[in-house]
Amino acid sequence: MNVLGLETSGLTGSIAVSCDGVLDQRELATEGRRHAQTLVAEIHDLLQSHGLKPADIDAVAVSIGPGSFTGLRVGVVCAKTFAYATGCRVVAVDTLAAVAVQAPPDVSPVWIVSDAQRGDVFAARYTRMPAGGCERDGDIRIVPGATWLATLSAGEIVAGPAASRLTGENVAATVLRADWAARPTAAAVIQLATSRLLSGDSDDPWTLAPLYIRPSAAEEKRAAAAS
Numbered sequence: 001m002n003v004l005g006l007e008t009s010g011l012t013g014s015i016a017v018s019c020d021g022v023l024d025q026r027e028l029a030t031e032g033r034r035h036a037q038t039l040v041a042e043i044h045d046l047l048q049s050h051g052l053k054p055a056d057i058d059a060v061a062v063s064i065g066p067g068s069f070t071g072l073r074v075g076v077v078c079a080k081t082f083a084y085a086t087g088c089r090v091v092a093v094d095t096l097a098a099v100a101v102q103a104p105p106d107v108s109p110v111w112i113v114s115d116a117q118r119g120d121v122f123a124a125r126y127t128r129m130p131a132g133g134c135e136r137d138g139d140i141r142i143v144p145g146a147t148w149l150a151t152l153s154a155g156e157i158v159a160g161p162a163a164s165r166l167t168g169e170n171v172a173a174t175v176l177r178a179d180w181a182a183r184p185t186a187a188a189v190i191q192l193a194t195s196r197l198l199s200g201d202s203d204d205p206w207t208l209a210p211l212y213i214r215p216s217a218a219e220e221k222r223a224a225a226a227s
Contacts, residue, residue, distance in 0.1 A: 009067025061193030
C-alpha cells in the first residue's frame with residue numbers, strides 16, 4: 001500500500017510517502033503561508049524520487065488540526081484535490097494525536113498541548129493502544145496556559161509543542177520538553193492513518209474539513225460587530 005502524508009498545521013511542515021512499508025519523510029522548504037506556493041511541487045518531487053505517479057498512491061493522509069488556520073486549510077485542500085484527481089482514499093488525522101504517537105512507549109497516557117494563541121493552549125489526553133495508535137480521552141479543549149497546568153494531578157504527563165510555555169506554582173504534573181513532542185510529523189500522520197486504512201476505514205473527501213476548534217480572530221470580530 002502506498003500512502004502519502006501531509007502535515008502543514010504549523011510554521012514548519014513535512015510530507016512523507018510510505019511505499020509498501022518503506023517510509024521517506026521530507027521537511028517542507030517553506031513556512032506557514034508559503035506552504036501553498038510549493039507544496040504540490042514538493043509532493044511531485046517526493047513521488048518522482050520513488051518512481052511513483054499520483055495514480056500509484058492508494059491513500060493520502062492529512063493532519064487536520066488544531067493548528068494554523070492557513071496551514072490546515074492548505075493541507076486539507078491539497079489532500080482533497082489529490083483524492084479527487086486520483087480516486088485514492090483520504091484519511092483525516094488529529095494533529096495532537098500525531099504528536100502523541102511519537103512518544104516513547106512508557107509515556108502514556110499523556111496530555112498533548114499546542115499553541116491556541118491569546119495565552120491559551122489546545123489540550124487533549126491520549127493513551128497508546130496495543131495496535132500502535134493513540135486513543136483520545138474526551139474532546140480537544142482550549143484551556144488557559146497560565147493556570148491549567150496547576151489543575152492536573154501528580155502522575156499526569158504533559159508534552160507537546162506548547163509545553164515550554166506552561167508555567168505555574170504548586171504544579172504536581174510532569175512537563176516534558178522533549179524533541180519527540182516538538183511538533184507533529186507527516187510520518188506520524190501516515191502511522192495513524194495506516195491502521196484505519198488496513199481496517200477498510202477512510203473519510204469522505206467531499207465533507208473533510210480542518211478541525212479549527214475556535215473561530216479565527218477575524219471571524220470573532222465580525223460576530224461581535226454583528227451582535
